[in-house]
Amino acid sequence: KAGVTQTPRYLIKTRGQQVTLSCSPISGHRSVSWYQQTPGQGLQFLFEYFSETQRNKGNFPGRFSGRQFSNSRSEMNVSTLELGDSALYLCASSLGVDEQFFGPGTRLTVL
Amino acid sequence: GENVEQHPSTLSVQEGDSAVIKCTYSDSASNYFPWYKQELGKGPQLIIDIRSNVGEKKDQRIAVTLNKTAKHFSLHITETQPEDSAVYFCAARDSSASKIIFGSGTRLSIRP
Numbered sequence: 001k002a003g004v005t006q007t008p009r010y011l012i013k014t015r016g017q018q019v020t021l022s023c024s025p026i027s028g029h030r031s032v033s034w035y036q037q038t039p040g041q042g043l044q045f046l047f048e049y050f051s052e053t054q055r056n057k058g059n060f061p062g063r064f065s066g067r068q069f070s071n072s073r074s075e076m077n078v079s080t081l082e083l084g085d086s087a088l089y090l091c092a093s094s095l096g097v098d099e100q101f102f103g104p105g106t107r108l109t110v111l
Numbered sequence: 112g113e114n115v116e117q118h119p120s121t122l123s124v125q126e127g128d129s130a131v132i133k134c135t136y137s138d139s140a141s142n143y144f145p146w147y148k149q150e151l152g153k154g155p156q157l158i159i160d161i162r163s164n165v166g167e168k169k170d171q172r173i174a175v176t177l178n179k180t181a182k183h184f185s186l187h188i189t190e191t192q193p194e195d196s197a198v199y200f201c202a203a204r205d206s207s208a209s210k211i212i213f214g215s216g217t218r219l220s221i222r223p
């Protein structure tokens with residue numbers, strides 16, 4: 001069974017731009033969570049989607065948004081990029097409410 | 112909400128020795144505690160987890176213990192090998208929501 005895939009793997013943007021990241025969960029998994037990982041803040045929860053509905057949200061500004069499609073694929077969008085948004089963005093999928101399986105992440109660099 | 116603290120932040124052990132990483136959590140209602148291993152350039156990989164109705168769980172060289180009274184749980188790696196070098200994260204599921212809160216990570220280095 002294929003794992004969680006994320007595209008693109010690397011991305012370079014400039015301040016003020018917006019970016020869209022994509023995540024394809026493990027087949028059959030309906031829950032997708034997004035995390036931001038930085039050296040200073042560690043792994044921080046962004047949001048979780050289940051059956052196309054946002055089920056939970058972390059403490060991030062409204063510039064961070066996401067959605068989930070009927071095939072469970074998910075996208076997250078960051079608008080008006082800031083230097084501090086440079087991070088590894090991780091997507092995790094789960095079948096139930098507990099075990100989460102992570103993708104390799106998208107490394108976003110904001111210049 | 113849940114808060115997870117992890118210690119130590121770095122750990123260096125001789126190959127073949129044991130390594131122990133400790134975590135504490137704040138929400139007494141939390142009931143799921145996973146451990147993840149993250150290698151360079153990769154996403155975190157679930158290596159073992161434990162639920163609150165169990166005190167200890169073992170999988171080959173890896174074991175996790177949970178003390179609900181003290182609200183702490185630990186990861187034990189025995190007979191460490193070079194491939195155990197990585198960053199390890201503990202986590203706990205926030206009982207008030209479906210999100211998982213992570214500890215700050217432990218960088219484990221295995222000395223040959």
